[in-house]
Amino acid sequence: MTDTPLPSESPLTGNVLFYSQPEPITIEAHGDLGVNATDNPYAFIAQSHLVPLTVTEFAPAALSYPVIFLGDTKQPVAVMGLGEGQNLFIDAAGALRGDCYIPAYARRYPFVFANDQEQNRMILCIDRAAPFVAKGGEVPLFVNGEPSDYVNAAMEFCNNFEGERQRTESFVALLNELDLFDTREAVFTPRDEQGNPGQPQKLAEYQAVSEDKLKALSPEKLAELRDNGALGQIYAHLPSLLGWDGLIALAVQRSNAPAGNA
Structure with missing residues (x-):
């Protein structure tokens, strides 16, 4: 080649x-x-809420975004918005927030x-x-x-x-082989001015590693995942899923901003 x-x-x-x-x-x-x-x-990603990631980027990306898996290939992606055409980390002028990780897919x-x-x-x-x-x-x-x-x-x-x-690709194939994926949903429950919960809204459906399936693996298999580095990447992916709340907060902040600053 x-x-x-x-x-x-x-x-x-x-x-x-x-x-x-x-x-x-x-x-x-x-x-x-x-x-x-x-x-x-990076203005070219302003209209995309998803950017592909490689496995070695999970840890730094997890500090900024939910890291999830999508589609039949279970492509890992950074979630940068709550819907198509919306990137919450790019402002109206096309500037990327200075405190977020930039995926290599975009940097190239x-x-x-x-x-x-x-x-x-x-x-x-x-x-x-x-x-x-x-x-x-x-x-x-x-x-x-x-x-x-x-x-x-x-x-x-x-x-x-x-x-x-x-x-x-090898990492995803290994997780597939061990049947570690589960389907999850990101759900937002809006509240009125009095704090009363409204109707839950589904934001996304995606694949993620199941903690229950991970715990059910044999000690030998867990040791193998630890030694080949896969376990560390899984442990970076899992806490990143808490980032959905941060995305919702950014979306609310943007919707409340003056039109010129949106």
Whole structure:
């Protein structure tokens, strides 16, 4: 498998969240492009309430968001809002809160690997639609006909991310094998001005590790999970689920804010 930013003669496969125009980086197509500095580099996630995570990010992400599993693949994600089109950690100007963890999935943007199945390799791509990618940009993609240090650093980051992605798939497969997942619901009970509870509202349905199933494992299996690091990641995931209350508080705060500050 090659991981050099070379042109591809065969089709690339896969659609990637947040990337609207990914293109394999080549000197012919992108030799005059660069990336400009921007005050709000994460504005592109403002309309998403979910951002994918890798397993080694569970602990730092859990300090900011609920970490849950979604879909048939049980993709781990950070929950950044209570519904589609709402990210409670991005303000109206596109600025990310300075006290929250930034998932690697977002930090690698505008770069991403695409799968070239015919040649069995990963190709480094850039989202040509990213607003801070422009002709004559401050940080060039190529210098003297070769990938710049910036592109090489992006290559290394994406390479590491791919390794973490594969590690995450193995982690989820292990939890599936042990039948540790349960379906859960996040529920909000509103209260009136007198503090009386109203009708409970379901915010989300998702997969999470079952503490009861975890406790039922044999001592030998628990020791195995401890030794391979999976138990530590599970223990980071579980307390993160308390973060739903924090999301609700942020949503209430935003709804009560003046329109110009929302």
